[in-house]
Amino acid sequence: MSKPAAMIDSFRHKGLRKQLVEIIRRKGITDPNVLNAIEKLPRHFFFDSSFLEYAYEDKPFPIGAGQTISQPYTVAFQSMLLDVSKGTRVLEIGTGSGYQASILALMGAKVFTIERHKILYTKTSQLLPALGYHSIKTFFGDGYKGLPAYAPFDRILITAAAPAIPEKLIEQLNPDGIMVIPLGPDDVQTMTVVVKNKDGSYQKSEHGAFRFVPMLKDKEK
Ligand code: SAH
Secondary structure, eight states, X not given: OOOGGGGOOOHHHHHHHHHHHHHHHHTXXXXXHHHHHHHHSOGGGGSOGGGGGGTTSSXXXXXXXXXXXXXXXXXXXXXXXXXXXXXOEEEEEOOTXXXXXXXXXXXXXXXXXXXXXXXXXXXXXXXXXXXXXTTOEEEESOGGGOOGXXXXXXXXXXXXXXXXXXXXXXXXXXXXXXXXXXXXXXXXXEEEXXXXXXXXXXXXXXXXXXXXXXXXXXXXX
């Protein structure tokens, strides 16, 4: 991007990533496909250069426009629940920094991602091809509407706190498809896995408490 020094992946960065993977593994993430992607992807590429030292802490971090890059453990947990393999078509709501989208691409998924903030959309839609992730399709829009022109998807990942399951997005999910969504009010949400049945109905399972920025309606200019 604008600051090339931030785009160097040094031995030190690689070492810090190995430590981060260990921390995430100890917290219970065992999926090798997920751990491998976290170890490979330089998270500091998604930070402004003045904050590089925070990139390998297991913490969320501000990315501008009042939004955050999720904690690495949360990215790993959602990626594990999503259960993707090579060629899986994934719709992500909340592109943000593009880190989660890149992790899914490294896991073999074909990623479509929507962001409602123009500034973040513009920045990330330039960053991803610069990093070599040409297959990730970025869209500026309201994730509540999904991407009907590209549906159906095998998986839908929501990376913002949703007050309820968006029915329009369930419609864009394949039968046997999975949606991973943090459900609940602004202060705390329950990570929820929604599996769509062949008849269009769905069932839910709950996977612990998390905190996300809210999923807001309509585009921000
Ligand atoms: N997945 C991101 C984390 C993003 S934080 C990453 O890896 O960095 C949540 C993001 O969801 C924010 O960028 C926010 O602007 C976006 N968002 C919130 N509501 C949205 C909506 N209705 N449609 C699209 N994006 C939305």
